[in-house]
Structures are given as structure tokens and as C-alpha cells.
Amino acid sequence: TTEIYTLSLHDALPISGTGSLSSVACSAASDCWAVGYSSGSLTLTEHWDGTAWTIIPSPNNPGYNSFNGVTCSSANDCWAVGYYSSLSTSSDPSLIEHWDGTFWSVVSSPNPDPTSDLLYSVTCPSADDCWAVGYSSSGGLIEHWNGLAWTVVTSATGTQVDALYGVTCASTSDCWAVGIAASQPAIERWNGISWNLVSAPVAGSFGFLDSVSCSSPSLCVGVGHSSNGNAARTLIEQWNGTSWVLVSSPNSSATANNYLDGVTCNSEGCWAAGDYVNNGVRHTLIERWSGGSWTIVASPNTIVPQDDALYGVTCASSDECWTVGASANDPSNFTNSTTFIEEYTLTIPPLTGVRSRMTH
Numbered sequence: 001t002t003e004i005y006t007l008s009l010h011d012a013l014p015i016s017g018t019g020s021l022s023s024v025a026c027s028a029a030s031d032c033w034a035v036g037y038s039s040g041s042l043t044l045t046e047h048w049d050g051t052a053w054t055i056i057p058s059p060n061n062p063g064y065n066s067f068n069g070v071t072c073s074s075a076n077d078c079w080a081v082g083y084y085s086s087l088s089t090s091s092d093p094s095l096i097e098h099w100d101g102t103f104w105s106v107v108s109s110p111n112p113d114p115t116s117d118l119l120y121s122v123t124c125p126s127a128d129d130c131w132a133v134g135y136s137s138s139g140g141l142i143e144h145w146n147g148l149a150w151t152v153v154t155s156a157t158g159t160q161v162d163a164l165y166g167v168t169c170a171s172t173s174d175c176w177a178v179g180i181a182a183s184q185p186a187i188e189r190w191n192g193i194s195w196n197l198v199s200a201p202v203a204g205s206f207g208f209l210d211s212v213s214c215s216s217p218s219l220c221v222g223v224g225h226s227s228n229g230n231a232a233r234t235l236i237e238q239w240n241g242t243s244w245v246l247v248s249s250p251n252s253s254a255t256a257n258n259y260l261d262g263v264t265c266n267s268e269g270c271w272a273a274g275d276y277v278n279n280g281v282r283h284t285l286i287e288r289w290s291g292g293s294w295t296i297v298a299s300p301n302t303i304v305p306q307d308d309a310l311y312g313v314t315c316a317s318s319d320e321c322w323t324v325g326a327s328a329n330d331p332s333n334f335t336n337s338t339t340f341i342e343e344y345t346l347t348i349p350p351l352t353g354v355r356s357r358m359t360h
Contacts, residue, residue: 018038018039018335018336018337018338019036019037019038019039019044019326019337019338019339020036020037020044020311020325020326020334020337020338020339020340021034021035021036021044021046021311021312021324021325021326021339021340021341022035022036022037022066022067022068022069022082022311022312022324023035023036023067023068023069023070023121023262023311023312023324024070024312024313024314024322024323024324024341025070025071025072025078025314026048026072026314026315026316026322027072027073027074027075027077027078028075028316029050029316029317029320030048030049030050031047031048031049031050031072031075032047032048032314032316032322033045033046033047033048033070033072033078033080033099034046034047034048034053034070034312034322034324034339034341035067035068035069035070035080035082036066036067036068036324036326036339037065037066037067037082041060041063041064041065041066041085042060042065043058043059043060043065043066043067043080043082043095043097044058044067044339045057045058045067045070045080045099045104046339048322053341056104057104058080058097058104059097059104059105059106060084061084061086061093061095061106062086062087062088063084063085063086063087064084064085065082065084065095066082066083066084066095067080067081067082067095067097068081068082068083068118068119068120068121068134069081069082069119069120069121069122069132070122071122071123071124071130072099073124073126073127074127075101076099076100076101076102077098077099077100077101077124077127078098078099079096079097079098079099079122079124079130079132079145080096080097080098080099080104080122081094081095081096081097081119081120081121081122081132081134082094082095082118082119083095083116083117083118083119083134089114091111091114091115091116092115092116092117092118093109093111093117094109094110094111094117094118094119094132094134094141094143095109095119096108096109096119096122096132096143096150107150108149108150109132109143109150110143110150110151110152112136112138112141112152113136113137113138113141115136115137116135116136116137117134117135117136117141118134118135118136118141119132119133119134119141119143120133120134120135120163120164120165120166121133121134121164121165121166121167121211122167123167123168123169123175124145124169125169125170125171125172125175126172127147128145128146128147128148129144129145129146129147129172130144130145131143131144131145131167131169131175131177131190132144132145132150132167133164133165133166133167133177133179134163134164134165135162135163135164139155139160139161139162139163140155140156140161140162140163140164140177140179140181140186140188141155141163141164142154142155142164142177142188142195153195154194154195155188155195156188156195156196156197160181160182161179161180161181161186161188161197162179162180162181162182162186163179163180164177164178164179164186164188165178165179165180165208165209165210165211165224166178166179166209166210166211166212166222166263167212168212168213168214168220169190169214170214170216170217170220171217172192173190173191173192174189174190174191174192174217175189175190176188176189176190176212176214176220176222176239177189177190177195177212178209178210178211178212178222178224179208179209180207180208180209183205183206183207183208184200184202184203184206184207184208185200185201185202185203185207185208185209185222185224185235185237186200186208186209187199187200187209187222187237187244198244199243199244200237200244201237201244201245201246203224203226203235203237203246204226204227204228204229204233205227205228205229206226206227206228206229207224207225207226207227207235208224208225208226208235209222209223209224209235209237210223210224210225210260210261210262211223211224211260211261211262211263211272211312212263213263213264213265213270214239214265215265215266215267215270217241218239218240218241219238219239219240219241219265220238220239220265221236221237221238221239221247221263221265221270221272221289222236222237222238222239222244222263223235223236223237223249223260223261223262223263223272223274224259224260224261225258225259225260225274231254231255231256231257231258232257232258232259233251233258234249234250234251234258234259234260234272234274234285234287235249235260236248236249236260236272236294247294248293248294249272249287249294250287250294250295250296251276252276252278252283252285252296253276253278256276256277256278257276257277258274258275258276258285259274259275259276259285259309260272260273260274260285260287261273261274261275261309261310261311261312262274262310262311262312262313262323263313264313264314264315264321266315266318267318268290268315268318269288269289269290269291270288270289271286271287271288271289271313271315271321271323271344272286272287272288272289272294272313273285273286273287273310273311273312273313273323273325274309274310274311275308275309275310275325280305280331280332281305281306281307281331282307282308282309282328282331283301283308284299284300284301284308284309284310284323284325284342285299285310286298286299286310286313286323286342299323299342300342302327302340305331306327306328306329306331307326307327307328307330307331307334307337308325308326308327308328308340309325309326309327309334309340310323310324310325310340310342311324311325311326312324312325319345319346320343320344320345320346321343321344321345322341322342322343322344323341323342323344324339324340324341324342325340326338326339326340327339327340
């Protein structure tokens with residue numbers, strides 16, 4: 001048989017009003033979660049059971065609620081992180097919820113800054129060892145789960161990291177967090193004892209990393225975008241076991257703005273997802289690396305001029321990957337967006353005929 005991979009739009013369960021999906025994670029091919037927000041300023045959690053996506057209820061606080069990141073170590077152990085806007089205190093406290101296999105429940109999380117404590121990404125190298133990163137008014141925010149409680153952990157000493165947007169771990173003593181510092185990419189590393197700043201390649205006059213993923217301790221990839229004052233360009237930086245290096249990455253055109261927001265890596269290679277803007281309309285952008293160079297992979301969109309953008313990507317197996325985002329009715333913004341999911345899967349050509357070699 002000939003193996004054919006297909007990338008197609010998937011049924012992202014329609015919801016009433018607006019909605020967007022920011023992140024996706026899988027513990028198995030038939031167990032995936034996508035998270036974001038829905039109309040009414042509510043958290044949104046959608047689950048894939050191998051057949052269909054369905055909405056699973058999740059708790060909310062008074063005010064605006066949103067999830068930005070999700071991770072799963074097993075079918076009954078998932079974490080979702082984000083923030084909510086408190087109506088009573090005019091602040092944006094962190095929001096962390098846990099899935100125990102039956103229900104999503106709010107887990108107490110620290111808020112070191114009285115104004116803003118937003119969490120963007122979460123990862124768990126083990127059930128009792130999780131990291132969440134984000135932003136506070138004082139800079140990058142890092143929180144840790146030790147199996148009992150979430151606590152704030154000091155970010156890299158001696159530097160001002162403005163915000164951290166992505167986090168991943170190759171092991172319990174080897175984790176990476178990426179973001180922005182002084183308009184340039186910022187990278188921090190956890191060595192099992194403390195977080196330390198690691199040199200990151202400069203990316204034009206402005207650049208930052210939005211997501212990071214590792215397939216091994218000697219292969220990690222961070223993605224985002226950069227600019228020299230003109231169009232935004234895709235930005236990919238790779239860890240080779242010794243240092244982070246700038247890697248060439250394609251763009252949809254020389255004049256369009258190109259953004260990469262999510263990345264995932266496994267033994268088969270890496271996928272990055274985002275969008276590009278052409279004539280004021282956003283289109284999905286997916287890039288793949290399998291050991292050679294990064295290439296753009298054709299991806300579906302809804303009917304133009306509707307905006308489509310991808311924010312998170314993950315692979316449930318070597319031949320099944322998911323990417324999630326939002327699709328907007330108004331090309332000028334995403335205030336009226338709906339959930340958007342694409343699937344990349346292995347399909348076997350259907351049997352079209354049979355001929356018997358036996359004599360009847």
C-alpha cells in the first residue's frame with residue numbers, strides 16, 4: 001500500500017457565539033484536549049475521543065475567563081492554564097484547572113503581582129512535576145507544581161525577561177522556557193536547581209519566541225516571529241545540544257506578514273503552526289521539518305475573506321497531528337471568531353477492486 005498523509009479541516013464542535021482555541025494536547029490518539037475561550041467570557045475545553053470533538057464543562061470565575069495552554073500526562077491527568085479578569089479587584093489573576101478523568105476543577109495558584117498574572121503555557125515531565133509560564137507586571141512569571149501545590153519560582157537572575165510564552169521539558173532536570181526580553185528572543189533553562197538565562201540569537205530589530213518543544217535533550221525548537229521594521233517574518237531557533245542557532249524558515253511571500261505561534265517535535269520531526277496576512281486577510285500557515293530544511297505544507301482555510309489562524313499544534317502519534325485556532329467572520333479582527341481545528345492523518349487508499357487468482 002502507499003501511505004498518503006492528508007491535512008484537512010475537522011469538525012470543531014460549533015458553539016453558540018464566538019470562540020477560539022489556543023492550545024491542544026494528547027495523551028493518546030483517542031484522547032486529546034483543546035482549550036481556549038467561548039462567548040460569554042467563559043473557559044472552553046473540547047475533548048477528542050477518537051471519533052468526535054465534544055465540549056466538556058469547565059469552571060469559571062466571575063468576569064472574563066480564558067485558557068491559553070494545556071498539557072496531559074495521562075487520560076486522567078491534564079492541566080489547563082490561563083487567566084481571568086476579576087470584576088471586584090480590576091486585576092487579572094492566574095487561572096489553573098486540573099482534569100482528573102471525570103471533572104475539570106480549579107486549583108489554587110499564586111499571584112505575585114496584584115495587577116496581572118497571566119499564564120500562557122504549561123508542561124509536565126511527570127505527574128508531580130509541572131511548570132507553567134507567563135507574564136506579570138514585573139516580568140516573566142514561572143510557577144511550579146510539586147504534586148501538592150503550585151508555587152512561584154524565581155525566573156533567571158540578573159535579567160529582565162518581559163514575558164514567557166512557551167515551556168517544555170526534555171526531563172525533570174532539563175526544561176526550557178521562551179519569550180521576549182528587550183524586544184529580542186529570551187530563553188531560560190531549568191537545570192534541576194534553578195532557571196538560568198541562555199544566549200539566544202538576535203532576530204532583526206524585534207523578535208520573540210512564542211512556543212518551544214523538544215524531541216530529545218539535544219534537539220529543541222522555538223518558534224515565533226521577527227521584524228526589521230517591515231513585514232513580520234517567521235522565526236525558528238534550534239537547540240543542538242550545545243547552543244541555540246537561528247534556522248532558516250520559509251514565508252508565504254516577501255511582503256506578507258508571517259507568524260508562527262505553536263510547535264511540536266517528536267522522533268519523526270517537528271511541526272509549526274501559525275498564520276500569514278495577505279491583502280488584510282489571515283490564512284493558516286503550517287511548516288514541517290523532518291531532518292532537512294523547513295518547508296511550508298499546504299493547509300486548508302475557510303472561505304475567503306474570512307480570517308483563519310492557528311495557535312497550537314500537537315501530534316498524538318507519528319501519523320496523526322492536530323492544530324487549533326480561530327476563524328473569524330470579520331477579517332479585520334477576531335472578536336467574532338469561532339473555533340477552528342485541522343487534522344493531519346495517515347490514510348490508506350480505499351480498495352477499488354478485487355481479482356481472484358483461483359480457478360472456480
